[in-house]
Amino acid sequence: MSLATSTPRPSIDLTRRDLAVDLVRVCCVLVVVTAHLLMVGVGFGADGALEISKPLTEQPWFAAVSVFGQVMPLFFALGGFAAITGWRSLRARGGDGADFLHARLIRLVRPTLPVFVFFTVALWGARGLGAPEDVIAGVAAGVGTPLWFLAAFLLCQWAAPLMIRLHERAPWHTLVGLAGAATAVDLFRLGTGVAMVGLINLAFVWLFAQQLGFLYADGVFFRMRRRWLLALAAAAASLTVAGVAGGVYSPDMLANQYPAVFAIGLLAIVQLCGLVLVHPALTALMRTRPARALTFVVGSRLMTVYLWHLTCIIAITAVCLLVPGWHPAPGSVDWWASRPLVLVAAFALVLLLSLAVARFERGPRPLTATERRAPAWRVQLATLLAFVPPFVILIHGLDPTLALFGLSLYSSALILIRPDRVATGRTTRGGGSDRRG
Template sequence: MSTQPVQTSVDARGIIAQRDLVVDLIRTACVVLVVIVHVTMVGIAADDAGIRVTSPLQQADWYVPATWVGQVMPLFFVVGGFASAVGWRSTLARGGGARDWYATRLVRLFRPAVPLLVVLALGLGVTTALGTPADLLATVAFGIGSPLWFLAAYGITQCCVPLMARLHASAPWRTLGMLLLLAGLVDAVRLTTGVADVGLLNLGPVWLFAQQLGFLWADGWFRQRSRALLAVVAVLTYAVTVPITLVGLWSPDMLQDLNPPMLPLALLAVAQVCLVQVLHAPLSRLMHARAAQGVVFLLGRDGMTVYLWHLPLFIALNGIALFIGVPFPAPGSATWWATRAVAVVVVLATALAVARGLRWFDRPLPRLVPGSDRPAWPVVALAVLCTVGPAFVVMQLHLSFGVAVLGAVLVPIGVWLLSRTVPAAGVTRI
């Protein structure tokens, strides 16, 4: 057993839940890697032919193999499952329930998105009124809005935590097996019918499977296995996943298998969590260093805001550079690749500055005071639709002025509804 620094709390069943700082490290690393992928995926070409948006990363010969490393969303949902297991047990320990869970988790997830959606609605409205070419605006809006799919997928998994926690407590392996089977069945129907939208059903099984792995992680299951066994499981998982992506059923491009999520991502989650535990000891020693803790705290504290804002800011910074006449290297050239490290640092620094300015939106929902309660179930259900719904629409229809306005109106309403407290049953005043 490793000697990682932890915080401990006791859940409603008396189980000690540990805050593993390696989890914080992985969560932060995933956000940074997403920023790196997007910065290397978007290339701006400005020449006599006009302004064009290209994707140098996807044109590279090594792109497809690199997606097996760069596709970290399965691991992100595993880490989310770890945090959800600890958070749900803490909710139960202090006497809360499902409505309290929905309010606290969804407010923490969607409130940071409110200023972004307002800015996007205003920005797209202004640029449309100024006569920006429709094809260029659509390309830019598609890129800016692409990370918002995460709000829909993660919001769905968070809404399922109370149910999935009960299933995990009673039958963890049967639950994992059923989710994996459902993911395979959804893909089979999608592949045989050719109806791509059928794959949307896998927003449940694939990401919930990864979340359940996070529950196992929080239980200490992976920590109790030998590194040799976990390494074997990871190798065997890759040995299964790689061939099935080479026969035409699924793409070997792990980013292409993301939306809608497909079975290979569930298998990738198994391999990734096993490899993290294999490397847990050195990662834990790293997190003992004050410098590492400082970096993780700096980036991880504002992780959601950085994730939401990094692409809009990257596009805006490129627009400013074009306006003031900064020379742009040809996308994909040696000079362009050499400047990517600088671009990543600039985007992260700018996103952190924005996050500091928007810290008010990233505050957690206060805990209930004695005699108060969260809104009634119908109100919570309406709030879930108001928050998760617009993100789902972005995922399906892509970002546009109308979709941005929809989100800018509904998401704040949903957050406000979840933030309200009411007198508990039988209590006349708070």
């Protein structure tokens, strides 16, 4: 039986949690938080006006280190691992695609609703108080940056049942097909100069990364010899370098996700190979109490940390601006020296905030005897409503109107997926018992 038509036999025990994956997912989010902290530079210009800059991206060495700072390919690949293991567990219990998508919506939409509530009140309130429009626009664009993730991840979760079926029937053909489609989009965008065409790769690139996670779950990477893992990583890295040299990809790996280009997929291969190589060490590390504690504290509120960290960073920055001597010029030696303290303060504020909002990350509660899950068409419609606001924000950036738009659609999505009430034991006119539903 050929590899192109058969699903590889798992060589890792999927009945137990992969603790290394839990740790790496947490580390990915911590890297994102740190990178965003170093990109937020707010100070006063020579004329006393407020200026917003990105000190990290202005450094001559930024493009080189962005290879290590771009962790979203690995995060999406591990999302694929979680999706296929969750899907197989759900199917074993008799669940279907609508059950899968419903659970994912609860975990993604519900934690985001308070974010849109806050953005709507804060941005419209600032406008009502007469804050300068350029300041509102700059702050909104900053705090709204993480929301692009929701559009890409929701799309991947929506497609997961179909992509898992394709993986189980033809894993390598599916992977090559996604890679080819993503590359074709890149070349067409480059050849025509129509940047908006690149938005198509929001699907192909991130689905490719997710598909790699399916292979990881099936143990494909674990069965490869060390030298082959190194060779595969080197080949993917070489293709990335060639793409950068040819002008297809940016040397800034963070820029390669706006819009996504296939360099992201190649980077996912490199990162997964690296994860497998250090997997034994990470597993051993997860046997220590500090690693378990960090993974539990951050991992149990991962969406809260991701969605709120920039808001907390900007809030702390605003406080520093109000206190004389607490706002060194962005990019200065004193500014860089102050970043560790600001990072600690931002995490403390996020953790404090999580006491109020982390409960929104809880999964769907079990249905009672008088409830049934929302029908599949409502789950699908809710997914569309949840996808649209972050997709539009990805293109235009956050502003007060889009914050209100997101609040409206996310509220509607949660209403759509509320369980239906089922009448049981109801007495009919003829004196019988109606037990339909």
